[in-house]
Amino acid sequence: MSTAFLQQDNLPSTLRNVVVLRYLKQQQKLFRRGEQATAVFIVKTGRLKILRPTDSGKNLLQETVTKGHILAENALIEDFYPYTAIAEVPSQVIAYPKQVLLFSFREYPELAQEFIILLSQKIQNLQHRLEWRNIRAAQERVLVYLNHLAQHNHQSTLAILDYPLKEVAAELGLTPETLSRALTRLEQEGKITRFANYITLHHPKIINKK
Template sequence: MQPAWTQAPLFASLTPSQQAQLERLAVTRKLEPGETLFFEEDACTGFFVLVAGAIQLTRASDQPGAHPTLAVILPVQSFAEAAMFGGEAFPATATAVQPSQVIHFPKAAFLGALRDDPDFALAVIHAQAVWLRRLATRVQQLAGVGSGDRLRNWLRQQLPKPGARYALPMPKKTLAAQLGMTPETLSRSLRSLQEEGLLAVEGRTLHRLGEL
């Protein structure tokens, strides 16, 4: 059995020997809910893979109190790769929303590995392309007409066909932030879907009943 982090998309196409080589660089860290892994503008020390829990990436804005959510990281995903290549500082703030465990890969050693192994570099390029598509999808969602529509889009992703179930790995307020709406609006949108008979909600478990 390989370590959990080898399942991350970034490493999926690596050979076992390459993975073993990388494992010597890895450092593990645990976080409590509300604890911050790094702040926007912090000097970038490397990148991370989440192996347990959930991490919320937010970005400060000019408006006081407003912290748009860029993404919610779930196991097993890597994040902050872009920070390592693109600039000196982290472009966002990473906060745990659940008890979490991350693996840290220091910057210098990782860049060295990139330089030595063309296949590894190609794998990284591929992983970045996946991220680009995710962000493009997110832009599409945010630009979509109403917040109710964004919720329906998201539900179709998580619950591919009627009958499917999904348990939220995060509080509803975090989901609301990810969808760019307030918890109140999320609550109301879910209710209206229930009244249409398309969805059942029991606590944090969603149960798709019909054709959204």
């Protein structure tokens, strides 16, 4: 994970002097869709959810953003935020004013490279989500997802679930009821064992499907 943007002391002084650390309470909005896009953000601690409205007027969970990941990168090319960002838990985010950030990219190419790494990580995460949703069988989709979590945390058999199953279901494109049934069947088949905040995989060699 790229860390330059998380360590403010490593930033050029022109950018370091204007970045702001914002503290968000649970369910507090960082910004709303349609508001003036003045900054790009990186999550320092906590977790935020990104919501987009559907044609029916409901809010659709687009993604969940966790520590070290970027959000509102659209601000660099758009005048208004295209979605709403809400803290799911008490969180801290670092705000980078977009005009100063763009100036810093021109003056410090290595900073632009760090930003590209962050964007690449985000694209990779989105690709994973698309791959999961292309798996038709709910049980298989869930098992591939759990395997991904274990690999992401450098574990072979341990998938840590640090946010509610409702949000996991939304990320996988499943209803909470379907996710619950899939987990129950996987446990009954001896493929997983569930605990409060983590799941042990008994078949850890599943490969992410594309």
